Amino acid sequence: EVQLVESGGGLVKPGGSLRLSCAASGFTFSSYSMNWVRQAPGKGLEWVSSISSSSSYIYYADSVKGRFTISRDNAKNSLYLQMNSLRAEDTAVYYCARALSGGGWSFDYWGQGTLVTVSS
Amino acid sequence: AIRMTQSPSSFSASTGDRVTITCRASQGISSYLAWYQQKPGKAPKLLIYAASTLQSGVPSRFSGSGSGTDFTLTISCLQSEDFATYYCQQYYSYPPTFGPGTKVDIK
Numbered sequence: 488e489v490q491l492v493e494s495g496g497g498l499v500k501p502g503g504s505l506r507l508s509c510a511a512s513g514f515t516f517s518s519y520s521m522n523w524v525r526q527a528p529g530k531g532l533e534w535v536s537s538i539s540s541s542s543s544y545i546y547y548a549d550s551v552k553g554r555f556t557i558s559r560d561n562a563k564n565s566l567y568l569q570m571n572s573l574r575a576e577d578t579a580v581y582y583c584a585r586a587l588s589g590g591g592w593s594f595d596y597w598g599q600g601t602l603v604t605v606s607s
Numbered sequence: 608a609i610r611m612t613q614s615p616s617s618f619s620a621s622t623g624d625r626v627t628i629t630c631r632a633s634q635g636i637s638s639y640l641a642w643y644q645q646k647p648g649k650a651p652k653l654l655i656y657a658a659s660t661l662q663s664g665v666p667s668r669f670s671g672s673g674s675g676t677d678f679t680l681t682i683s684c685l686q687s688e689d690f691a692t693y694y695c696q697q698y699y700s701y702p703p704t705f706g707p708g709t710k711v712d713i714k
Contacts, residue, residue: 524651531694531705531706531707531708532643532645532651532694532696532705532708533705534702534703534704534705546701546702548702549702582650582651587641587653587656591639591698591703592698592701592703593639593641593653593656593696593698593703594641594643594651594653595653595656595662596653597650597651597652598650599649599650600650
């Protein structure tokens with residue numbers, strides 16, 4: 488069974504940093520591109536970042552470019568999102584999502600999400 | 608970025624109804640469209656990809672159609688567990704973008 492479990496969310500002050508993690512199991516992690524998608528409270532879904540299976544290709548939404556860094560450790564079956572210079576508008580539930588095989592940036596499995604709150 | 612719109616934004620329906628949700632892309636996306644279902648407090652669930660391909664395990668009452676700029680999600684016979692918010696998403700080009708969602712609630 489595919490499982491994605493996020494952790495690392497919490498309350499942080501504007502300008503602060505946070506590192507999210509996503510532990511994957513139930514599939515060959517090193518064969519799949521992975522993504523972060525977020526959802527602000529009461530709002531819709533926003534793609535944040537993608538990383539290819541071997542970390543060769545990395546993409547970011549303009550809203551986080553230069554502030555967030557996606558990475559992965561295939562030996563540990565883990566995905567990460569380093570978030571710096573956090574703003575109030577980054578407040579959201581952050582989901583780790585697996586890219587559909589052959590499906591580009593569509594997402595077939597999602598974690599339960601971790602809440603990031605940016606507030607003073 | 609490609610802008611996705613959905614209509615209606617919300618509506619009420621009854622169990623057993625046939626419902627259709629429309630999604631429109633601001634430019635052609637071929638068939639690079641996915642549909643997701645999200646229930647309150649839960650992660651989104653992939654229903655359909657490539658505009659009309661049913662994800663494994665998704666009931667056959669869900670179907671998708673369309674190509675280019677106009678797409679539809681149809682639920683042939685609404686069940687109680689289908690009351691949720693539905694999002695379309697294009698993955699034709701970077702950045703992938705979602706529609707604003709369509710909330711289906713109980714009449």
